[in-house]
Amino acid sequence: MSVSLLLLCLSIVGASVFVLGRTRAAALSGGRSSAMHSRLGYYGAYAAIWATLPALALIAAWLWISPQVIDRLVVKSFPDEVKALPAAELNLSYGMVRSIAHGMRLLDDRQRAAVGDGTADLQLILAQKGVPLATRPTGYMIDAANSYNGMRHLSRVVMSAAAIALSLGCGIFGLRAIAPRFRARNRVEQVILGGLIVASSIAVLTTVGIVASMLSEAARFFGMVPAAEFFFGTVWDPRFAGAGSQASGTFGLVPLLAGTLYIGLVAMLVAVPIGLFAAIYMAEYASARLRSVAKPMLEVLAGIPTIVYGFFALVTVGPFLRDLSADLNGLVTGNYASFIEAQSVLTAGFVMGVMLIPYVSSLSDDIITAVPRSLRDGSLGLGATRSETVKRVLLPAALPGIVGALLMTASRAIGETMIVVLAAGVAARMQLDPFEPMTTVTVKIVNQLTGDLEFTSPQTLVAFALGITLFCLTLCLNVYALYIVRRYREQYE
Missing domain, CATH: 1.10.3720.10 (MetI-like)
Incomplete structure (x- = not known):
């Protein structure tokens, strides 16, 4: 499942949990809004937050960690003589593997079978697909590319299943927490406040990062050219x-x-x-x-x-x-x-x-x-x-x-x-x-x-x-x- 489709599924789950939370709060109120601590919408929002935020955090962490794990596993599958190459040549070989893997995903079943039988030139086919290769791919590169695509597909499937399961589980937890005197409004406003703090922190940290990168490179320049000569x-x-x-x-x-x-x-x-x-x-x-x-x-x-x-x-x-x-x-x-x-x-x-x-x-x-x-x-x-x-x-x-x-x-x-x-x-x-x-x-x-x-x-x-x-x-x-x-x-x- 692609990330965009997974996010759409999470949005549907979050909206459904919001409606269920609001409905549950309305049922608990018995028609009297004064019986509840917060407005009905806050209870739905609280449940929807539980159904979406943990799953989104899981997706973000997975997308950050999974590529690094896959890269290391693919490199470990290289022959010993390739792994013994200098770092620059090894990185070049791995770049070829990733290009081949990307091109293999563009092929249909007939073209994949022809490549596997050795009756088709993979370099020529990928060039026609808009993925040119610098050299003709060797056997270990094709095997590593297939392994890369397999692990990538498995990672996406496991991530999607885990995210949806976590979303449903946390959504149920949020629904069960709804009670007449539960302070849903306070919890929701705390989440909103945290989001505002994160947004402002990103803006500040981005500015600090820009200035720090400029200062570091400018310091290298002034190490070569005197500041008085420049100014x-x-x-x-x-x-x-x-x-x-x-x-x-x-x-x-x-x-x-x-x-x-x-x-x-x-x-x-x-x-x-x-x-x-x-x-x-x-x-x-x-x-x-x-x-x-x-x-x-x-x-x-x-x-x-x-x-x-x-x-x-x-x-x-x-x-x-x-x-x-x-x-x-x-x-x-x-x-x-x-x-x-x-x-x-x-x-x-x-x-x-x-x-x-x-x-x-x-x-x-x-x-x-x-x-x-x-x-x-x-x-x-x-x-x-x-x-x-x-x-x-x-x-x-x-x-x-x-x-x-x-x-x-x-x-x-x-x-x-x-x-x-x-x-x-x-x-x-x-x-x-x-x-x-x-x-x-x-x-x-x-x-x-x-x-x-x-x-x-x-x-x-x-x-x-x-x-x-x-x-x-x-x-x-x-x-x-x-x-x-x-x-x-x-x-x-």
């Missing part, structure tokens, strides 16, 4: 080393960090005025009907994939700015050479700013509408116009929250990759001309990890140093933004 270097030239080459290159962070901040600044110069003015209009001037239509349409921009924005910049915005600059240059000087490159800081910053407009608009709109109504009414009651109220009352009151929203938006701009790859180029250099290409930290992370590479050289390990630097930068922005927002909430709520 204060002004030249980025990694020079990927070829086979047998000892070239280490130059890893200067400053050009990449300058490009990241420069493009982010241009994006914020585009997004902040448009997004903030749109938020003011939606919050204070637009009618309810217009707001219900315009606000969702504006926020659709946030759902567009960034690769689409990159194509838009590469195909439309970049050529438009290049041709426009050529026409302007021709009108002024008679020389129709363009002074704006198709891939430039301006192109990437403009398109990224368009992408960030809904972030600024939505966050600012929520903050402005959260300002107490009494401040608006007091200003209007004293004779101020709506525009004066916005300028002298609402914006000063909402300013801390708006600043926090802008900082969070800036961290989103700093972490953008695809728009910069397609619209700003990959040239790592320091310059102030917004019409020339530059690159960012995220682009170089992609470049350093592209291809079939091993994480043993500074050319690849530098990506982790760049990643942890970018992580610290965005983390500081987010922490500062949350600090400002919390101060705002404490002051005006």
Whole structure:
């Protein structure tokens, strides 16, 4: 039985036990709900939890332990001369066995019989099934593959039987525990609380794991390249080393960090005025009907994939700015050479700013509408116009929250990759001309990890140093933004 079908069976058992538990509780209550400690649904939920959670735990443990046991048993069945091979060759042989086993499961009975009789070429048949083999399989590999499939099938059958039996047994136990004064609600809420704790722990542990993996690899990089050379270097030239080459290159962070901040600044110069003015209009001037239509349409921009924005910049915005600059240059000087490159800081910053407009608009709109109504009414009651109220009352009151929203938006701009790859180029250099290409930290992370590479050289390990630097930068922005927002909430709520 497949895992998905087994989970479906457990769901059916759990639903059935829920109905039986609720029915049993209703029968014990005698029609008076006050006779029971908890609502009837809690008793059904308690029984359903017993019918599903232990079985799910058994399935998870089985799926984790069973493959390891099968792997060891299959390797033990290899001939002695194969088991004496080095670990790399032994792993390669076992990989062949697993590929053969996977391909054998795709064959029908006639093809399996032909392979067993030796009248069919197993390598050719598996290639036709989409399972190519590097070499022709030997006899012990085919026997090991058949043994692997047999143990795998037996493991699934035993797991399914054990899980269903455990589900039924625990379900009966949960049903028998139902009594008028049984605290079913407390037990169910304890399980829910445990699930919430597990979910939050997974999120925290995932973050810790990501940071720890980045720090460990970054430490290896700084063991090869001095930290001062990385953080204060002004030249980025990694020079990927070829086979047998000892070239280490130059890893200067400053050009990449300058490009990241420069493009982010241009994006914020585009997004902040448009997004903030749109938020003011939606919050204070637009009618309810217009707001219900315009606000969702504006926020659709946030759902567009960034690769689409990159194509838009590469195909439309970049050529438009290049041709426009050529026409302007021709009108002024008679020389129709363009002074704006198709891939430039301006192109990437403009398109990224368009992408960030809904972030600024939505966050600012929520903050402005959260300002107490009494401040608006007091200003209007004293004779101020709506525009004066916005300028002298609402914006000063909402300013801390708006600043926090802008900082969070800036961290989103700093972490953008695809728009910069397609619209700003990959040239790592320091310059102030917004019409020339530059690159960012995220682009170089992609470049350093592209291809079939091993994480043993500074050319690849530098990506982790760049990643942890970018992580610290965005983390500081987010922490500062949350600090400002919390101060705002404490002051005006």
